[in-house]
Amino acid sequence: xAQVTQNPRYLITVTGKKLTVTCSQNMNHEYMSWYRQDxxxxxxxxxxxxxxxxxxxxxxxxxxxxxxxEKRNFPLILESPSPNQTSLYFCASQTKTGPNYGYTFGSGTxxxxx
Amino acid sequence: KNQVxxxxxxxxxxxxxxxxxxxxxxxxxxxxLRWYKQDTGRGPVSLTIMTFSENTKSNGRxxxxxDADTKQSSLxxxxxxxxxxxxxxxxxxxxxxxxxxxxxxxxxxKLQVIP
Numbered sequence: 195x196a197q198v199t200q201n202p203r204y205l206i207t208v209t210g211k212k213l214t215v216t217c218s219q220n221m222n223h224e225y226m227s228w229y230r231q232d233x234x235x236x237x238x239x240x241x242x243x244x245x246x247x248x249x250x251x252x253x254x255x256x257x258x259x260x261x262x263x264e265k266r267n268f269p270l271i272l273e274s275p276s277p278n279q280t281s282l283y284f285c286a287s288q289t290k291t292g293p294n295y296g297y298t299f300g301s302g303t304x305x306x307x308x
Numbered sequence: 309k310n311q312v313x314x315x316x317x318x319x320x321x322x323x324x325x326x327x328x329x330x331x332x333x334x335x336x337x338x339x340x341l342r343w344y345k346q347d348t349g350r351g352p353v354s355l356t357i358m359t360f361s362e363n364t365k366s367n368g369r370x371x372x373x374x375d376a377d378t379k380q381s382s383l384x385x386x387x388x389x390x391x392x393x394x395x396x397x398x399x400x401x402x403x404x405x406x407x408x409x410x411x412x413x414x415x416x417x418k419l420q421v422i423p
Contacts, residue, residue, distance in 0.1 A: 198351075225408050236397070236415035237352075244406060284351055288408065296342055296401070297411065299351030 196221045200285050200300035207275055207307055215270045215303050217285035223298075225288040226268040227252070228260065230281040231302075237284065243268055275307040310335040312400050312414035320420045325388055329417045331381040331398030339401040339409050343372050343383045346395045346416070355383070355396075388421045395419070 198219045207213050219226065227242040229252075239252030243262040257279055259271040268287075272279060285300040312333045321327050333341070340359045344352035356365045356372040358381070365372050369386045385392055395416040401409035 234415060237413040244408065282349070286351075296340070296354055296357060296409075297352075297399075299353070301351050302349060304349065 196298065198285055198287050198298050198300040200283075200303050203301065203303060205303060205305050207305070209276055209307055210274050213272050213275060213305075215272075215283060215285075215305070217268045217270065217300060218266050219268075219285075219287040219298070220266065221287060221289065221298065222265065223287035223289045224265070226262070227286045227288070227297075228258070228268070228270045229284045229286065230254065230279075231284060232281050240270070240283075272305075275305075277307045279305065280307050281305060310400070310402060310410070310412040312398055312412045314396075314398050314414040314417050316417060317415070318418040318420070320422060321388055323388060323390055323421050323423050326384065326386050327388060327419065329383045329385075329396050329398075329419070331383070331400075331414055333379050333381070333398070333400045333412070333414075335379075335400040335402050335412055337403050338376065338379075339403045341372075341374055341381050341401070342399045343370070343381075344397040344399060346397055348394070352397055352399075385419075388419075390421050390423065393419060393421045 228240040229237040238254045241260040243249040283303045286297040315330045342357045343355045346352040358374045371384045374381045397416045398414040404410045
């Protein structure tokens with residue numbers, strides 16, 4: 195089944211403790227992206243990657259890092275999490291072929307930083 | 309600046325009734341417009357996608373319309389069911405170099421269908 199898999203689904207951590215949220219897709223998509231979703235603000239892009247070893251900042255990149263060493267994986271790294279990073283995070287992938295291409299989203303990771 | 313505005317923010321309707329959600333956008337150059345359904349705590353799932361030349365597209369009880377001149381779209385839900393309770397997000401894509409799309413998300417309309 196074509197899908198984007200995120201782990202973990204839920205995570206509670208303390209301020210300053212480094213964490214990684216994993217994202218993997220099995221559709222051979224070139225483009226992958228991370229979003230955070232907060233009440234009243236909708237989905238905001240954190241980072242995106244157009245292909246292996248190619249990453250760029252989205253609209254809200256502060257406090258986050260990403261890497262794209264393999265096509266299928268795009269982990270999100272919080273080196274020193276802070277409470278304002280408490281949010282619902284989504285990974286998404288996209289292919290650029292076809293007239294109706296669009297995003298496939300993961301199921302989300304709810305992160306709480308205390 | 310590309311923007312997508314949705315209305316209403318929230319809506320409560322009785323099971324079996326119809327409803328219409330609105331989306332206004334200022335995105336350029338326009339590529340396509342999608343409506344997504346997002347259940348609480350889950351990832352958005354695509355309902356419909358419309359390109360510039362399409363005016364109406366249906367997916368079961370969901371019908372989306374697009375007026376590219378006025379930059380407006382609507383999502384009409386017919387004979388609502390309890391399972392329609394979710395947030396509905398309008399997403400507009402702009403063409404960018406490299407063949408990909410830059411997407412702009414609306415903040416969504418939260419629909420609650422009650423018995």
